[in-house]
Amino acid sequence: YTFPVAPNPTKVRLYLAEKAALGRKIELEEVTVNLIEREQRSPEHLARNRFGTLPVLELDSGTLLIESLVIIDYLERLHPEPT
Numbered sequence: 001y002t003f004p005v006a007p008n009p010t011k012v013r014l015y016l017a018e019k020a021a022l023g024r025k026i027e028l029e030e031v032t033v034n035l036i037e038r039e040q041r042s043p044e045h046l047a048r049n050r051f052g053t054l055p056v057l058e059l060d061s062g063t064l065l066i067e068s069l070v071i072i073d074y075l076e077r078l079h080p081e082p083t
Contacts, residue, residue, distance in 0.1 A: 001048060001056040003035045008068040009055040015072045022082040026075060028057070 002009035016026055033039045033054055040052040048056050049066045057065040057074070065071045 001031050001033050001045070001054055001058070003033055003054055006035060006054050008053070011068040012055050012057075012071050015075065019075075019079065019082070024079055024082055026079055 002012070016028070019026055033045055035054070039045060040054065045056075046052055048058065048064055051066065053066065055066075055068055055071060057071045059065070065074055
């Protein structure tokens with residue numbers, strides 16, 4: 001879950017772009033949460049992240065990662081090469 005111009009989701013997008021530039025494309029589905037329309041305060045998003053912030057990475061297990069650096073660390077552990 002992301003928003004195109006928010007700073008913390010941008011960290012994750014930059015990480016993904018750097019990996020792709022080095023030859024390792026990581027496919028993630030992006031779902032936009034419109035901050036301008038305050039969708040981050042919707043019951044659906046607050047159920048994902050009680051703080052109402054972005055980004056959020058939902059794993060296949062249903063686990064939710066809610067901090068950009070935690071998401072990057074998780075992805076790096078799954079895809080350590082290239083560093």
